[in-house]
Amino acid sequence: MTTQHETILRGAEDPGLGHLRIATEEAFCPPELVGMWQELLSAGGDLDPGFQSQMGFYLRSAAERPKFIFERLQDLGALRLADMDATGIDRQIISLTAPGTQIFADAATATSVATLANDQLADACRAHPDRFSGLTAVAPQDPRAAAEEIRRGHDELGFCGAIVNSHTNGEYLSDPKFWPILEAAEALDTPIYLHPTTPPPSMIGPLLEAGLEGAIYGFAVETGMHLLRIIRSGAFDRFPRLKFVVGHLGEALPFWLYRLDYMHVAAVRAGRYASIKPLQRKVSDYMRENVWCTTSGMAWEPAIQFCRQVLGAEHVLYAMDYPYECVAAEVRDQDAMALSPAEMKAFYQTNAEELFGLPGPGR
Amino acid sequence: MTTQHETILRGAEDPGLGHLRIATEEAFCPPELVGMWQELLSAGGDLDPGFQSQMGFYLRSAAERPKFIFERLQDLGALRLADMDATGIDRQIISLTAPGTQIFADAATATSVATLANDQLADACRAHPDRFSGLTAVAPQDPRAAAEEIRRGHDELGFCGAIVNSHTNGEYLSDPKFWPILEAAEALDTPIYLHPTTPPPSMIGPLLEAGLEGAIYGFAVETGMHLLRIIRSGAFDRFPRLKFVVGHLGEALPFWLYRLDYMHVAAVRAGRYASIKPLQRKVSDYMRENVWCTTSGMAWEPAIQFCRQVLGAEHVLYAMDYPYECVAAEVRDQDAMALSPAEMKAFYQTNAEELFGLPGPGR
Numbered sequence: 249m250t251t252q253h254e255t256i257l258r259g260a261e262d263p264g265l266g267h268l269r270i271a272t273e274e275a276f277c278p279p280e281l282v283g284m285w286q287e288l289l290s291a292g293g294d295l296d297p298g299f300q301s302q303m304g305f306y307l308r309s310a311a312e313r314p315k316f317i318f319e320r321l322q323d324l325g326a327l328r329l330a331d332m333d334a335t336g337i338d339r340q341i342i343s344l345t346a347p348g349t350q351i352f353a354d355a356a357t358a359t360s361v362a363t364l365a366n367d368q369l370a371d372a373c374r375a376h377p378d379r380f381s382g383l384t385a386v387a388p389q390d391p392r393a394a395a396e397e398i399r400r401g402h403d404e405l406g407f408c409g410a411i412v413n414s415h416t417n418g419e420y421l422s423d424p425k426f427w428p429i430l431e432a433a434e435a436l437d438t439p440i441y442l443h444p445t446t447p448p449p450s451m452i453g454p455l456l457e458a459g460l461e462g463a464i465y466g467f468a469v470e471t472g473m474h475l476l477r478i479i480r481s482g483a484f485d486r487f488p489r490l491k492f493v494v495g496h497l498g499e500a501l502p503f504w505l506y507r508l509d510y511m512h513v514a515a516v517r518a519g520r521y522a523s524i525k526p527l528q529r530k531v532s533d534y535m536r537e538n539v540w541c542t543t544s545g546m547a548w549e550p551a552i553q554f555c556r557q558v559l560g561a562e563h564v565l566y567a568m569d570y571p572y573e574c575v576a577a578e579v580r581d582q583d584a585m586a587l588s589p590a591e592m593k594a595f596y597q598t599n600a601e602e603l604f605g606l607p608g609p610g611r
Numbered sequence: 612m613t614t615q616h617e618t619i620l621r622g623a624e625d626p627g628l629g630h631l632r633i634a635t636e637e638a639f640c641p642p643e644l645v646g647m648w649q650e651l652l653s654a655g656g657d658l659d660p661g662f663q664s665q666m667g668f669y670l671r672s673a674a675e676r677p678k679f680i681f682e683r684l685q686d687l688g689a690l691r692l693a694d695m696d697a698t699g700i701d702r703q704i705i706s707l708t709a710p711g712t713q714i715f716a717d718a719a720t721a722t723s724v725a726t727l728a729n730d731q732l733a734d735a736c737r738a739h740p741d742r743f744s745g746l747t748a749v750a751p752q753d754p755r756a757a758a759e760e761i762r763r764g765h766d767e768l769g770f771c772g773a774i775v776n777s778h779t780n781g782e783y784l785s786d787p788k789f790w791p792i793l794e795a796a797e798a799l800d801t802p803i804y805l806h807p808t809t810p811p812p813s814m815i816g817p818l819l820e821a822g823l824e825g826a827i828y829g830f831a832v833e834t835g836m837h838l839l840r841i842i843r844s845g846a847f848d849r850f851p852r853l854k855f856v857v858g859h860l861g862e863a864l865p866f867w868l869y870r871l872d873y874m875h876v877a878a879v880r881a882g883r884y885a886s887i888k889p890l891q892r893k894v895s896d897y898m899r900e901n902v903w904c905t906t907s908g909m910a911w912e913p914a915i916q917f918c919r920q921v922l923g924a925e926h927v928l929y930a931m932d933y934p935y936e937c938v939a940a941e942v943r944d945q946d947a948m949a950l951s952p953a954e955m956k957a958f959y960q961t962n963a964e965e966l967f968g969l970p971g972p973g974r
Contacts, residue, residue, distance in 0.1 A: 418816075420821075448816070450816025451815075451816050454811060454814055454840075455836060458783075458843065459887045460836060460839055460840070460843075462874075462878075463870070464871060465839055465867070473817065476821070476827075480822070497866075500866045500867065503860075503863045504831070506911035507827070508828075510936075511825075511827035514826075515822060515827065517674070518668075519674060520672070520674075546869060548869035551866055551869065554866075554913065
């Protein structure tokens with residue numbers, strides 16, 4: 249995690265490489281927000297158990313990994329650029345780390361945190377336009393303010409998408425009350441990155457009990473479920489040009505495409521759930537047409553090639569998951585995949601440029 | 612689901628095929644147990660919400676699919692054999708359908724249901740020894756009685772493994788109080804099939820809310836978590852020759868091998884959870900050496916080939932998931948996979964024969 253055994257040249261420095269490396273799920277956290285989370289933890293009370301486990305560990309542990317991560321999350325300058333240089337990353341697409349604004353019960357507080365985070369990130373992107381791009385943080389607690397912030401992020405701050413850190417106090421974007429957010433993203437043709445967080449109290453029980461609520465399993469379960477909820481809600485029928493990005497190779501949903509199609513049709517045909525309506529397309533069609541998957545935390549050729557096979561190569565793109573993962577050997581492993589130079593360029597560079605509109609005006 | 616557009620010859624009838632087709636995750640339910648479930652549903656009260664959703668649908672719906680399924684679940688004779696003939700299945704390995712005994716709070720009731728189910732299934736296997744094999748149903752509520760029932764099933768009834776339908780009232784086999792069950796299975800060298808059920812009340816919230824608690828997603832989440840809990844508990848270090856079988860291509864855990872290894876090591880190194888101890892081997896080693904995956908409900912070549920690639924071809928074997936799935940075209944699809952005749956024979960026949968000890972004394 250923390251040790252770099254080698255330095256990898258960036259694409260911009262290595263004429264032989266033939267492409268840039270754009271990392272698309274890279275996290276930061278304003279120091280002010282770290283302080284607010286610390287306050288929540290200290291106050292105790294009726295705290296979300298996932299947050300308590302996750303941030304109680306990251307913000308209080310003396311172990312090497314959490315210290316490394318939280319030092320780097322709060323850096324948008326020299327430390328981050330040095331890590332990018334050491335691991336061969338030309339550009340990071342940076343977003344507010346989980347749970348971001350979404351742990352706050354109060355919408356005004358959450359919205360002000362989003363504004364703060366976006367202003368900080370925009371400053372960093374302006375300072376390093378050749379290395380940093382950003383996603384707009386939002387507070388779904390106030391859907392109309394979130395939609396307006398996506399517009400501000402896109403039009404005024406030069407951001408290339410938005411980030412939602414999965415559920416908001418146990419609520420999901422499948423609920424039409426959040427659809428102003430989806431509407432704004434579609435109207436601006438800017439993607440929404442759906443990033444994991446720990447499952448809500450109504451789901452976390454046996455995961456937390458076994459230490460499985462985080463990156464090892466619970467994140468994927470929560471986020472895969474969230475994307476399925478969005479698909480089954482008919483959101484992509486209502487907003488057919490809407491684009492979602494999901495990390496960790498689609499949180500395993502690509503593995504399930506066949507079964508998702510079979511069981512969704514079976515449930516609709518049997519009229520099992522009043523809330524589950526027929527969709528215009530197959531579940532797998534939305535996965536292949538409205539969803540892009542990144543390789544964050546999944547630097548493993550068999551799974552990457554599987555996703556390229558079943559989703560299409562243009563829907564699979566590179567991410568590191570910095571600073572949660574910062575391993576030069578993982579870049580080397582992905583460099584060594586059995587891909588042609590053109591396929592490698594799409595994977596590391598042009599898929600991201602097209603999806604996020606890079607480089608665009610002010611990007 | 613219900614319509615057979617063609618009849619496929621069994622391997623025993625088709626000298627050109629070169630192998631039998633053994634289906635390894637095939638379900639039944641004694642009519643007496645259906646009656647007990649009906650009583651639970653009618654009594655209402657503090658009923659498990661997953662059971663209420665699942666069996667409230669299957670036992671009360673007038674739709675075609677649930678009627679088809681529950682008629683066939685209760686048949687161990689002509690109807691089942693006709694379906695096997697029509698879909699080219701030589702042998703079913705039959706097991707008690709979820710939630711089986713595991714919905715009952717009272718251990719004595721649960722144990723008596725296991726005995727009843729095993730006696731009925733053994734009669735059917737004796738009546739059709741060339742077509743039916745069986746797995747021993749157990750009531751984990753009484754772990755010592757369950758261990759003794761596995762012995763009786765193996766030694767006296769001729770069964771070739773045991774079935775556990777995931778959690779038992781929210782408890783998991785990772786808890787050492789259940790380890791007499793694992794100890795008995797290892798001592799008899801007989802595998803345990805870990806079959807899905809709906810997640811427990813402490814996990815089902817947002818899945819149930821969105822109609823995702825069953826076969827479309829919740830089953831996989833519950834059962835994948837259960838197997839991860841077993842692996843991380845150190846059960847396979849304590850019982851190194853223990854064999855587990857998991858359906859639906861390993862409930863997507865094969866997709867996660869890289870990340871499971873990475874995150875387990877990271878959690879142990881950081882000392883994040885007092886309960887998570889170092890294991891003797893990597894998480895992926897247990898998946899490759901102690902776990903076998905079947906293709907129930909996953910008749911899809913890309914995912915099957917992926918699992919063969921990352922687990923080893925000898926750890927992937929055929930299942931239909933009858934009567935929840937009974938589709939001749941799915942057999943045809945698996946017949947058409949890019950496998951050599953020897954690989955096809957292993958997939959459909961000899962992997963199952965070796966894992967389950969077929970044909971053995973009385974099997």
